[in-house]
Structures are given as structure tokens and as C-alpha cells.
Amino acid sequence: MSSLSAKDDCLAWAARDPSGVLSPYSFSRRSLFLFAVGSDDYADLLSTRNLHGNSKYPLVPGHEIAGIVKEVGSNVHRFKVGDHVGVGTYVNSCRSCACCNDGQEINCAKGPVFTFNSSNTDGSITQGGYSSYIVAHERYCFRIPDNYPLASAAPLLCAGITVYAPMVHHKMNQPGKSLGVIGLGGLGHMAVKFGKAFGLNVTIFSTSVSKEEEALSVLGANRFVVSSDQEQMKALAKSFDFIIDTASGDHRFGPYMSLLKTAGVLALVGFPREVKFSPASLNLGNKTISGSLVGGTKVTQEMIDFCTAHKIYPSIEVKSQFSVQMKLL
Structure with a gap:
């Protein structure tokens, strides 16, 4: 697949300081996976305003993300281009501890890698879904049925x-x-x-x-x-x-x-x-x-399927909608 991380081609909204004000920002992502539709919530505001005291600027928030796969890596088997998928609060973990092996990655013994403002295994700082595309490993992505609205799916993920x-x-x-x-x-x-x-x-x-x-x-x-x-x-x-x-x-x-x-x-x-x-x-x-914090990958997919089967939709207000493409590893 093409290497979209070769230049600053990812357009985003980022906080530059503890004021929490978001402004346009361009940056590079590693090659991997593409999405669409973002949602802001209280946790995003805590980080953009540095209320936890650990914010790393520029900071691109957004950890309830739903969209459409635009590109996949050669080792991706669970998803294909065009699938509706979601990414929640974390995008990586050690993948070898008892919790990870049980599908409880949020309780990873070495700590999960959160979707934004978190140090990833390659030393980079993760950036969230307020961006034109996002890259994620297929393990931390969730299948959203085609008949479930993407805008409603996003809040389910947190x-x-x-x-x-x-x-x-x-x-x-x-x-x-x-x-x-x-x-x-x-x-x-x-x-x-x-x-x-x-x-x-x-x-x-x-x-x-x-x-x-x-x-x-x-x-x-x-x-x-x-x-x-x-x-x-x-x-x-x-x-x-x-x-x-x-x-x-x-x-x-x-x-x-x-x-x-x-x-x-x-x-x-x-x-x-x-x-x-x-x-x-x-x-x-x-x-x-x-x-409790959030759920592991196993129970998260179960919840999405439950909401689809029982027609459960979060109460949402769409402020704006933009295409956020995703790439999968």
C-alpha cells in the first residue's frame, strides 16, 4: 500500500496549549488504516486543557471514532476496504499478558496505549480522531454493521x-x-x-x-x-x-x-x-x-452487536461531519 506518512498529509484540529482551543494542524501518521466521523466529549476536554497535567502539545483529541476503511495492510484479514469500523479509547497493548490474551486489553499488564496523547511502542505520541485519517491495528478496530449509523456508533466506543x-x-x-x-x-x-x-x-x-x-x-x-x-x-x-x-x-x-x-x-x-x-x-x-474503565475488545464488539440487534442508539447532536479516512495494519 502507499506510504501516507511520507509527508504532513494528515489534516487535524489540535490544541496548542492549555486553553484547549482547537486550530488547524497538519502532521504525519505511520502507514496503516483509514476512518470517518468524530465525536467530542468530556475526556477530550480534560486533555486539551491539560487538566491532568500530562498533555503533550500539539494534541489532536478524539477517541470515539467511526468510519470507513480506505486502505489495509498486507497482513490485515478481519477487514477489507469499504467496511464500517470503529476505534475507541485505546489503539495498542502488549498483546501477550493474561488480560490481552483474554480480550481485556484495557487492563493490559504494561498499560494500554490510548488513542491520543499516549506514547506508542515506536516512541511516537498518538493523535486522535479529529483528523482527516487515522491509522490503527486491526486488533483494536471494531466491526460496525452497515445498517448502524456511523454517527451513532462513535459514542458507543467510550x-x-x-x-x-x-x-x-x-x-x-x-x-x-x-x-x-x-x-x-x-x-x-x-x-x-x-x-x-x-x-x-x-x-x-x-x-x-x-x-x-x-x-x-x-x-x-x-x-x-x-x-x-x-x-x-x-x-x-x-x-x-x-x-x-x-x-x-x-x-x-x-x-x-x-x-x-x-x-x-x-x-x-x-x-x-x-x-x-x-x-x-x-x-x-x-x-x-x-x-471499571472501559471494556476489552471482546466485550466491545459484543456491545456493538447488541445495540444493532436491539436498535439502541445514543442521543447525539451532530455539530459537523467530515470524512476521516482510516488505514488498517
Whole structure:
């Protein structure tokens, strides 16, 4: 195949400093794989504004990417030119540890290589999907059925899998069980959609009263609770099999632990600054609290196929759309 990395032919939008302002940027990519359609989210903003303190500029964000294969390497066997594919939050791993061998690359013993602002094995710094094309190894690409919209597929690769992975891991897919969802943003609304598809009785907890109509009428949740209302919270004591916490803002955990039934599970996928709760709220009732990031390649493909089969689509607003070609190794 042709070597597109011979010149600065990749056009992108990059942050040049912690202001986070994106401006046009040209750079070279290695030869490999091409895509289309990008989506911005909170994680991108954290990096462009250097809120983690580790941003490497110029920085091209974008880690929820969906598009069409334009070129493949000679060793690519899973995809062909014209296939609809996606790339999520990571693009490489050691490929030899127990986690990688089990399709859990996100938990790679040597650490995954993230889609942007991460050091790759060849020493280069990865650049994300806000660009005219992206190069990726076929192992870290996901097949998107032709009848699933590319713009809707992109958010599945971070927001979707972030909640789907812990839900299936903790068996939150048992019809008739009760699920609480803390927060109704990008992650929370996908947890509600999955919960309803699994046949769960879903309750949304939010501090925003204004979100009640969306929760009940649009997403079809069974109940909406204002989490700051102590009476509403007390009335639901010991009534949930599962709770998935998508809130990244600081909040109290004790009140939610009290809502779990015996052997109930609270899965944390947000990033509050700290997690505090009484050991008694965990030990009494044999409850579990766990953490999760995103899923490995195996469960991510499973999620995409599940969304296609059940016609589950993220709520999106298309600001602009441009062709981002992909090359596969």
C-alpha cells in the first residue's frame, strides 16, 4: 500500500496549549488504516486543557471514532476496504499478558496505549480522531454493521462500553432486577438504555429536577429520584439489586450504599476526587463496590452487536461531519 506518512498529509484540529482551543494542524501518521466521523466529549476536554497535567502539545483529541476503511495492510484479514469500523479509547497493548490474551486489553499488564496523547511502542505520541485519517491495528478496530449509523456508533466506543462492560460483568442483565443509575449525562443515559433492553426496572438519580421529563418520557425510565431529597432516598432503602454510578462530581456514597439489597453491587465508572463511605455500609449486607474503565475488545464488539440487534442508539447532536479516512495494519 502507499506510504501516507511520507509527508504532513494528515489534516487535524489540535490544541496548542492549555486553553484547549482547537486550530488547524497538519502532521504525519505511520502507514496503516483509514476512518470517518468524530465525536467530542468530556475526556477530550480534560486533555486539551491539560487538566491532568500530562498533555503533550500539539494534541489532536478524539477517541470515539467511526468510519470507513480506505486502505489495509498486507497482513490485515478481519477487514477489507469499504467496511464500517470503529476505534475507541485505546489503539495498542502488549498483546501477550493474561488480560490481552483474554480480550481485556484495557487492563493490559504494561498499560494500554490510548488513542491520543499516549506514547506508542515506536516512541511516537498518538493523535486522535479529529483528523482527516487515522491509522490503527486491526486488533483494536471494531466491526460496525452497515445498517448502524456511523454517527451513532462513535459514542458507543467510550460512553457506551464504559457502562456496558461493568453491567454485563456484574450480571446486570437479569430481567426483573432493579437498577439505579446515578447521573443522566452521556454515560448515564446509555446505562438507562441498556438497563431497559436487559428488562430491568430502572431508576434514575439526579440532582437536576429539570431532567425528569427526559428520564421518564424520552428514555423510558421507571422512576426518577432527586438524590438531594432525603425522604425520597429513605423510601427506597434496600430496594436495588444494582447501582451504576456515572457521576464524576464529588458526592456522598453512603446514601446510595443504603439503597442496595443484600449482596447488591455498586459499580463506579465516574471519577470523583475521592470515595468515602462507612465500612459498615459495605460489610453489613455483604455488598460490593467495584470500579471499571472501559471494556476489552471482546466485550466491545459484543456491545456493538447488541445495540444493532436491539436498535439502541445514543442521543447525539451532530455539530459537523467530515470524512476521516482510516488505514488498517
